[in-house]
Amino acid sequence: MSDAPYARLREDAAHGRIDEVIVGVPDLQGRIQGSRLSAPYFLDEAARNGFGACVYLLAADVDMNTGPGYALDAWRSGFGDLVLHPDPATLRTLPWDEGTALVLADAVGQDGEPVEVAPRQVLRTQLDRLAARGLTAFAGTELEFLVFGESYRTAWERRYAGLRPATDYNVDYSLQGLSAIEPVTRRIRREMVRAGLSMETARGECHPGQYEIVFRYAEAMTTCDNHVFFKYGAKRIAEQEGVALTFMPKYDEGEGNSCHIHLSLRGTDGSAVFADPSAADGMSELMRHFVAGQLACLPDFALLMAPNVNSYKRLKPGAFAPTGIAWGRDNRTCPIRVVGTGHSLRIEHRVPGGDANPYLAVAAAVAAGLHGIENALTAPPPHAANALADASVPQLPGTLTEALHRWENSELVAKVFGPEVVRHYAQAARTELAAFETAVTDWERVRGFERL
Template sequence: MTARQPVPLPPERLRAAVAEGLVDNVIVALPDLTGRLVGSRVDAEHYLDTAGVTAACAYLLAVDVDMTTGPGYAIDAAATGFGDFTLIPDPATLRLLPWDEGTALVLADAHWPGGDPVTVAPRQVLRTQLDRLAALGLSAQVGAELEFLVFREDYQTAWDRGYQDLRPATRHNVDYAVAGLSDVDPLVNRIRRDMVRAGLRLESARGECHPGQYEIVFRHRDALTTCDNTVLYKTGAKQIAAAHGQALTFMAKFDTGEGNSCHLHLSLRDPDDRPVFAQGAGMSALMRHFVAGTLACARELVLFQAPNVNSYKRFAPGAFAPTVLGWGRDNRTCPIRVVGQGESLRLEHRVPGGDANPYLAVAAVIAAGLHGIEQRLELEEPFQGNAFSAEGRTLPPDLATALDLWRTSPVAEAAFGAEVVGHYARAAQAELDAFTAAVTDWELRRGFERL
């Protein structure tokens, strides 16, 4: 596996900060199936004494967004008495949280009491694919472009209103705008600065298409570091918004307008850290196989990039999200956009939404690309023109279809193993079951009086 980037907060600096009274607690956090951070606050001195190793209930990796568990997961928490696994911190992720005074945070990996890693944990799922790359002498560099919507109301008000009648923080489309952002700038500037102080490397920030929509882009890093930074960013942005008396959402599709995406830029490097996607002025054979794999597996692995019922509402004609499968050179209407040149040549995978778990989304891209490399798949001709209005092979229209494709995918089983496939199939089924059982506002408006 490729070497990790420099540690944001070396242990000796944490020890000094604790001694000076600047840090009194450390959050030991585990990314769950949805990409949320769960864990415990540990007294800072206790953290130093124990290296932060702690215990947490194993059901944390077998729950839906409502924290509901049950049988069918690879982890049957109830059958084992809701026992613990061990959280072992990854020192490379330790950092101070500028928005939470006196607090540091470290991401941890889940291990069973015997010491084996929990294979269904999102970080471990990604590590497995990175190890497959490493066996070929390759490593992945990834950048994530994540969009969110900002509202004038705070989270409590949004909850009280049933998330209805919320006012976006801008009144109109502010894509690339310089003016017209005065109502969103104080919040996004605070998010931007605090993320840099937390160790992320800023690249750019700008308004987006939907009223109230914004995008902050951080520099590409090795794949695991980028995913770690992304879950920290999503968590911190919400906490900073709450402190500002506002709410923001990364959900894929808030209304009928443009959705929130999480475009992934990915390139591969050799053992000497040299890019391998370019050959002369064009794409290397390896890159062509890799891109061909992402297209060949797009339908059967989309569950890892669009994990929720709401995810598929983003794939709507005219909503600036991909629908028809294909690739194009600098073509934003295609799900796979090849962009850059020379050492910066890379693919942009435009399928994941803002609700995607970054570890799983990146793992799916790598697994698909490896399939293309191993099978030496030939790359089809690039799409020319507007793919949004084209006809052809499409992404699955809904979560149920994506789940069926995932369950029967030989690529998924070969890449991730039957346990991981079954575990995340159960998670998707839980999402579907919850949606099917719900009575929506649309149903009430349509049928309360008239039917």
């Protein structure tokens, strides 16, 4: 392998600026899991030949519990290793971790074939389908998070209850009331830019302690890589600042944390294939088909957008998150919002929450759009009114159980993603449901301890 992709790293290692490299793989939850390697070992061995990591990293729940039922079954394989092949395009230094670089990797089986169910591979499969049509996907993600005054350790000891938000009230677009949140959010903004991300905007949001940082759009895989890097780094910086932040979709009864995904297509020549200046609304026929595909596939693909029990607490009436299946021009009450003009003409997919795995959510949106294009689907007229209050609008799955049923019983899902991916992510959902259904919640204790 040529040394060119790692020439700067080798120079930094030689001069003592970098002594460790984290090799990480995005897991089913979109977290970066991996190991720290000495820089010389990474450059001489792992960068060339890959690095072994246990297969269960891609077949475990949020507690790292695994079991039979996954398509990639750790028990059946005797907890053997995958091979992680670093992607040099993802290499970056960590401003919050002196002397450390991080590189994301693709998972490969012992047979040398890509692991089909790995999130990066799920997305790459759909992007390859686009490429076969001469198309490229560009994406941007808008992540919201809540900041609390307590440290992660204190939050854990309190079982995450009774925490103090870093702002006292709704600071949506506010330029005041942010003094307690600004030290950590400013550091996050600065250090993400130092790490190579291009920030666009940042502002307070509706829920006390809520904030949003938006980074520049890029080709879809790059955006998803930046997304998981940002979540990892933001939590580490918060930890160092002695505070805690969460991306969970619904921390309490207040406003949830969303992850709106902006998505557009371009030709391989850079042309804005979504735009048609001669059309009254500026939308090309291809874009109309793409939008129609989103609506047609939303019920069956919801599992990849909303993968957890908590995801559906956000997608409830009155929560200012979509519940129906509709599209509109600059209509935030619809799950598919069309915005922009010319090269910026795009959809904003408003279903995913802060827990969404970006690779899977973007893969689902691309696959849905391709379904619309391949079948020349026709979208209904844009919804101009409040889709949240319109009883005539078809509804999204209301629970993880319903989303799982749609996912497992959809011929379209099987055709688009393949049986291994269907089985693997169905098992992830079943594992999540089993954990929830055996848990006793605070709500149950308050409701039933004395009065039942």
